[in-house]
Amino acid sequence: MLTNITRLVLSNNSLTDTRGLERLSKLTWLDLSFNQISRISSLKSLRNLEVLALHNNLLRRLERGALQPLSHLQVLTLANNKIHDIDDVRTLRQVKCLASLNLANNPLCDHRYPDYVLAHLPDLAYLDHRRLTPQDHAHAAQQYKSVVAVVEAQEEKAQQQEEQERLTRASQEEHRRAGVLALNDGSLFSRMFRGDKDMGVLLQLPGAHTLMTKYRDQFNAVCLRVFNAGLDHEVQRQTELELLQEALDVAKNDADTYARGVVRRVEGEVETVVAAGQELRAAEEASLGDDQEAHEARVAKAVALREQFDALLDDASQDLLTAEVTLADQVKDVVDRAREELGTLVGNFLEAAAMELQEGRRLAYTFYCRLRELTAKMVDDGAGGSEGMDEERTARVFEGSDTLTSALAGIHDRHLALIDSREADLRQHLQQWLTHTLHEISKAEWARHxxxxxxxTTLTARQRQLLYDALPTTHE
Structure with a gap:
């Protein structure tokens, strides 16, 4: 629970792993030496760590990626462990700020160890507490030039792959937000025929493959049009949200400017009244009660000041509350207009998408009709056992007109069901987005209000108390 710790020493215990430290994200110094830790884990969140001591433990490997997130790590001590594979040093290339490394007394420390480490970690300043010179680095770089070149090529390839995966994830997230995920890759069409054994038989009919190819191309073109329209629609939605936020910011900035003016005016008047009250209080305390008439005059003036000040604060509070209520009404009007405009935008897109998907249903029906014509021709020609077709499966599909009609209808129904489901998903996604987005904006504005x-209320009470503390007591 001590999440603000910046320096922690846990040396000379019996720790076997590093679990439990992941919440200490403010750590800059961590000493885990002289324990029984065999694996580095749970340290990836310690992104502020500068010094990490793990010497005298039971580490056998430096796992790839275990220390990569530690972008500020400068000092790493791993001496007196059981690290045996010298190639594990390559993983430390991911620790970009590493300046001091201690690996002494590990099994990997053979005759080639120092040069190998320096070649792979060219920015290292200290190795095993020894200051490194430019000559040390130059000699090591020359000795392992070809080896490091291979490693650099692998890293570049891995980096390119990682960047490609990042772009893919970002693209998929954009498609998910737009509600059109996987509408551009033909996967909806593929799902229509996945696991359909009857279709596998029917596609062997003369002309069926050409028919399906045409169906696929036209259907995927429909999906792509919905996909592109969805991305354009996402841009339009975000633009509307930006306009909404700008309108809210303008209204709030105007209200804040007005409120600051009221507060400055009140604070100035408060300062004057408080000063007068303090003078009265000082005079009252200095009088020692020897002048009843003067005392009564001061009390009367104090009462008048209090009444004047109460009226001043009441007016100021009323001004501020009125301005805030006016702002709340403006915010509500802005959100209501945005709800109407975004609702129209979403509705128009869903209507256009529905028309496109209706074209997909028409293509599915056309495919069904053409396929039925092909099968009818085959039945009429008595070619149920055409060469190259699975006779058992063909016989089952073509054993009677009812069976054949049922198979074709089942194919058609599955296609329509998938189109209907995808359209329902799109509609539900956008309607939920609209409801959730506007609800969150309204909730945030209500919390601000x-x-x-x-x-x-707090400001008024504080200013009132300032005067009451300054005035002399009036109950006497």
């Missing part, structure tokens, strides 16, 4: 009302 309540907070501002509390601030106004």
């Amino acid at each position: 309540r907070s501002r009302v509390e601030e106004i």
